[in-house]
Amino acid sequence: MHEFISAYSMVCATRPEYPVYCLRPQAVTLASRWFQDNFPGRVLYAVKTNPFFVETVAAAGVQHFDVASLAEIELISSKLPGARMSFMHPVKSRTAIRRAYFDHGIRDFSLDCPAELDKILEETGHARDLNLLVRVAVSNRHSCLQLAGKFGISGGPAADLLLRTRQVARRLGICFHAGSQLMQPDAYAEALDQVAILIRRSGVIIDILDVGGGFPSVYPDLLPPPLADYVARISACFETMPVSETCELWCEPGRALVAEGASLVVRVEMRKDQTLYLNDGTYGGLFDAGQPRFVYPVERVRNVKRGESPLQEFSFYGPTCDSMDYMPGPFLLPVDIDEGDYIEIGNLGAYSMQLRTEFNGFSNYLLASVSDQPLLSLYGESRAVEVAGMTAIIDSSAKDNGQTPGETQ
Ligand SMILES: Cc1ncc(COP(=O)(O)O)c(C=O)c1O
Incomplete structure (x- = not known):
């Protein structure tokens, strides 16, 4: 080039x-380092945003990837052998689940309905080492691009799914996406409030809390508050969440990194x-x-x-x-x-x-x-x-x- x-x-x-x-890989490095240095948990790069930059992001310290498809999994396996992947698409093909688990060593899977839970269990031979993240529906009202319509479970069915998933998961997580290009740090606070209500309702112990993507970039008519405000808001909410002492906090930025x-x-x-x-x-x-x-x-x-x-x-x-x-x-x-x-x-x-x-x-x-x-x-x-x-x-x-x-x- x-x-x-x-x-x-x-x-x-x-x-x-x-x-x-x-291409300005130096800008991706700066953003990736900022997240590594400032987010009080694990940073997963959402590969779909731009697979071209996976090596740049990894070189800057991000070693964990949110993958959505077998093609993304194969890309990370070939370019970054040994990197951790989490299969965060809530609706996966049976082949993709099988190959992710058996060929690529993936143990983290997301789901948002009982049928997907059954599918994951069947295709992994009822594995006992699964980290399962239930994708819950949260408000997308502060986002510029809504991601609320397609995925996410809420209310009584969400509480039931959490209970069922708890019984088969090695570690149980909750994940959500409050929409892309979030213009208010409050978006995370509101989503985490909804999650806290759900955890109390279901009575389950949560080992992973994944706040998803949504961190903004800057455009001429979209100047967000400082990114540090988003991280501060998430940290403050996380402190008060009804989760286990050892609960891990994850995020899956895409746009904000690249x-x-x-x-x-x-x-x-x-x-x-x-x-x-x-x-x-x-x-x-x-x-x-x-x-x-x-x-x-x-x-x-x-x-x-x-x-x-x-x-x-x-x-x-x-x-x-x-x-x-x-x-x-x-x-x-x-x-x-x-x-x-x-x-x-x-x-x-x-x-x-x-x-x-x-x-x-x-x-x-x-x-x-x-x-x-x-x-x-x-x-x-x-x-x-x-x-x-x-x-x-x-x-x-x-x-x-x-x-x-x-x-x-
Ligand atoms: C599951 C998941 N995580 C993370 C992202 C990245 O979102 P963003 O670019 O808003 O940070 C997306 C984007 O669609 C997604 O679907």
């Missing part, structure tokens, strides 16, 4: 025909008024800019100081024939942006590379590594001092060095 100082030097050197991911690890450089193929037609879109690396309407930080790739041209709001179309290949934004870019210009779209290390399709034949993309800072960062210096009208927004982030954001190069 070619290495460049920045997206600008990459564009000058290659004038790329295809979208290019500019979002800053990549930006995507795209080219403008056409401008029509305030709409830009790009060479990548929602069927490529920009899925979440579509219906979930994420507004990513953007910057025209040019050797000029930011702010030289006034900015105005644009929306994007991707390259496919589908009108749904539309990203409303608004994305703030120079008024004179036009065909042939390149745009760097930041904080796309999470939920982008893995969501690409071949629709309309636009599947090609390239990888480069760059050494500059992410456009926006919660952990270190940000390059963007003004994004979507906000100025120097990152002062109160997780970073503890007191630096103010740097100037754009």
Whole structure:
């Protein structure tokens, strides 16, 4: 992979025909270390977020992985032999359970209904060394992306499942996901309150409490409170939870570990008024800019100081024939942006590379590594001092060095 100082030097050197991911493993290292140093429990990386970074995350000290499929399990087994994996998909195929247990030594499985418990027991030969985590339903009201509809059990059925699972598990856990990109630390407090009620109702002893993912990244219109506030809230709640003395606390961050690890450089193929037609879109690396309407930080790739041209709001179309290949934004870019210009779209290390399709034949993309800072960062210096009208927004982030954001190069 070619290495460049920045997206600008990459564009000058290659004038790329295809979208290019500019990878910043150093940003993933910083985020992973922050979690290792600050979360008062085990940190599991949610591999689905971006499998490309599993080795980077591991090198930074995260040795435990939340896997969702046999393919992810095989990836971790081959790239990081000996790493611990927890199979946290609540609905698994029988083959996947069998192979996870017998071929890959996985002992941690999640479930959210009695039928899945039966399946796990049958396919592992009624193993007595299982760590079983019951996925419970919690409020997702503080999240930008809801994960509440599909998985999770609550109320009386949850209490019954906990009791039944306790009888067959070596260690019993509770896990949940309060939704992705949680904008309030209270989200965890509210979820843990619901879990405490459930534990009291069922009367079981819990050995593992897994607060899932949901830790935020930063986007122009989504500036979360400092990550330290989330961890402090979880720690305080955990102290008062009705769990065993030796209960382990787990978390499964995805977005917060890798979002800053990549930006995507795209080219403008056409401008029509305030709409830009790009060479990548929602069927490529920009899925979440579509219906979930994420507004990513953007910057025209040019050797000029930011702010030289006034900015105005644009929306994007991707390259496919589908009108749904539309990203409303608004994305703030120079008024004179036009065909042939390149745009760097930041904080796309999470939920982008893995969501690409071949629709309309636009599947090609390239990888480069760059050494500059992410456009926006919660952990270190940000390059963007003004994004979507906000100025120097990152002062109160997780970073503890007191630096103010740097100037754009
Ligand atoms: C079970 C599980 N854990 C963790 C994550 C990571 O979530 P996030 O990226 O919000 O941290 C997900 C994402 O869907 C998930 O399904």
